[in-house]
Amino acid sequence: MKRDRPDYWLILITFLLLGFGLVMVFSASYFKGIIDPDIQDSYFFFKRQLLFGGIGLILFFVFSNIPYHTYRKNVGWILLLSLFLLILVPLFGEVRNGARRWIDLGMFSFQPSELVKLGMIIYTASIMVKKQPVMDDFKRAIVPPLVVIGLICTLLVIQPHFSATVIILATCMLVIYCAGIRFKHLLVLFAAGVPVLIGVMVTGSYRLKRLASLTDPMSDPSGSGYQILQSLYAIGPGGLTGVGLGKSIQKMAYLPEAHTDFIFSIIAEELGFIGSAFLILLFVALILRGVMISVQAPDLFGTLLGIGIVGLTGIETIFNLGVVTALLPVTGVPLPLISYGGTALLIKMMGLGILLNISRYRTKKTKSSKATRPQPTGAPLTGQG
Numbered sequence: 377m378k379r380d381r382p383d384y385w386l387i388l389i390t391f392l393l394l395g396f397g398l399v400m401v402f403s404a405s406y407f408k409g410i411i412d413p414d415i416q417d418s419y420f421f422f423k424r425q426l427l428f429g430g431i432g433l434i435l436f437f438v439f440s441n442i443p444y445h446t447y448r449k450n451v452g453w454i455l456l457l458s459l460f461l462l463i464l465v466p467l468f469g470e471v472r473n474g475a476r477r478w479i480d481l482g483m484f485s486f487q488p489s490e491l492v493k494l495g496m497i498i499y500t501a502s503i504m505v506k507k508q509p510v511m512d513d514f515k516r517a518i519v520p521p522l523v524v525i526g527l528i529c530t531l532l533v534i535q536p537h538f539s540a541t542v543i544i545l546a547t548c549m550l551v552i553y554c555a556g557i558r559f560k561h562l563l564v565l566f567a568a569g570v571p572v573l574i575g576v577m578v579t580g581s582y583r584l585k586r587l588a589s590l591t592d593p594m595s596d597p598s599g600s601g602y603q604i605l606q607s608l609y610a611i612g613p614g615g616l617t618g619v620g621l622g623k624s625i626q627k628m629a630y631l632p633e634a635h636t637d638f639i640f641s642i643i644a645e646e647l648g649f650i651g652s653a654f655l656i657l658l659f660v661a662l663i664l665r666g667v668m669i670s671v672q673a674p675d676l677f678g679t680l681l682g683i684g685i686v687g688l689t690g691i692e693t694i695f696n697l698g699v700v701t702a703l704l705p706v707t708g709v710p711l712p713l714i715s716y717g718g719t720a721l722l723i724k725m726m727g728l729g730i731l732l733n734i735s736r737y738r739t740k741k742t743k744s745s746k747a748t749r750p751q752p753t754g755a756p757l758t759g760q761g
Contacts, residue, residue, distance in 0.1 A: 382440060383669055383735035389662045390436065390713070390728050394429055396655060397714035397721075401425045403622050404642040405635035405716060421635055421716055424484075428718040432725035439729025440736075447730070448677055451502040455524070458495040461488035462531035469535070475708075477535050487719040489532060489540040493547070494727050496528060497684030500548045504555035505677045514561050518552065522565075533576055539707035542573065543691055550687040551680050586705040593702065603638065606631040607700045610641040618648030635716045637708060640700045655714070656697075663690045666731055672738035682734045685727045 405421035412420075447454065461479075465488055469476035478485040500521060507517040525548050532541045553562060585600040593601030593608075610626035613619060624645045627634040634642050644652045663686055670682030689712050696711040698704035710720045 379736050382732050393713040401716045404627050407628050428721050432722050436725040436729040439726050440732035444733050447498045448502045454495045455499050458492045490719045490723040500551045501680035511556050539709050547688045551684045554683050590705045604702045607641040610645040614644040614648040616649050618646045639715050659693050669735045674737050678734045685731050
């Protein structure tokens with residue numbers, strides 16, 4: 377395939393989101409850095425996020441230069457790595473807030489589930505290309521990838537990491553749907569999957585408390601409903617223009633995780649509706665640009681891989697915004713490229729780098745000649761690289 381220039385709009389939007397996130401991480405975290413007796417440095421979280429952001433930019437451009445078909449050729453190794461990392465977590469993982477999700481690497485902690493999300497997108501896109509000749513056969517086309525996805529989700533539930541489980545399932549189902557699954561098969565998956573997810577949810581008492589606090593946070597204002605209430609207390613005073621950058625009250629030890637999962641609440645408080653709307657529009661622009669790049673990919677694997685990366689970003693954004701606005705139960709889902717956190721930021725930049733590489737090979741339709749990508753016939757891809 378002929379390699380062309382990358383999509384500069386994708387680069388610009390990524391840079392804007394990354395810069396926005398750095399500013400807000402500093403604003404939301406400097407008070408916590410001061411009062412924490414183990415830190416006592418108002419720039420601590422900002423400096424770490426700036427370091428991760430710099431490494432993320434390097435990864436972004438490195439992965440943008442790796443031909444995306446490389447991942448399909450090595451999908452077996454990627455899948456084995458995902459399984460290996462998830463098996464390591466119960467054995468050597470670090471416990472935080474009652475969950476074992478992190479592996480301590482000394483300088484920082486690594487969360488394998490973030491890398492597994494990207495790995496499962498690559499796996500699902502690859503196998504659905506392979507299954508194109510038998511897409512009408514549910515047992516041959518859909519059951520094999522479901523077994524692998526189910527195994528991965530089971531290992532995540534053990535941690536427990538229910539939010540990551542739901543996100544991976546939703547993203548993989550999106551890729552499978554775009555691959556051409558029959559609608560009645562999709563309904564079967566939905567009918568079978570929803571009861572399982574509900575069953576897993578009700579088996580955890582802490583999940584039931586979070587669900588109860590969502591419907592009535594005032595029933596336990598100092599317990600399970602505390603985060604939701606403090607988040608709403610932050611969003612409410614923001615108004616149209618906000619109280620001003622750096623002038624949030626809620627970040628001063630009132631709102632837990634103000635610089636991580638609940639950073640959007642601080643954005644709404646300090647920058648108001650205008651600042652919040654601008655950020656949401658950036659995410660919308662990123663998703664629309666990603667969809668356009670995916671549709672213009674020269675083959676089905678590129679399309680499904682791009683859709684998976686864009687879908688993951690969109691689903692995580694919806695989850696995070698739903699939590700901070702009390703539309704969804706509290707879950708540990710960071711706001712992509714904005715929340716503080718090294719693993720999530722690095723993996724997200726890797727994913728966007730892959731999407732940028734897909735944009736280098738896209739086909740564009742013109743009035744004089746319509747360039748079309750090959751239809752999903754299931755034939756082996758040629759000219760890979």
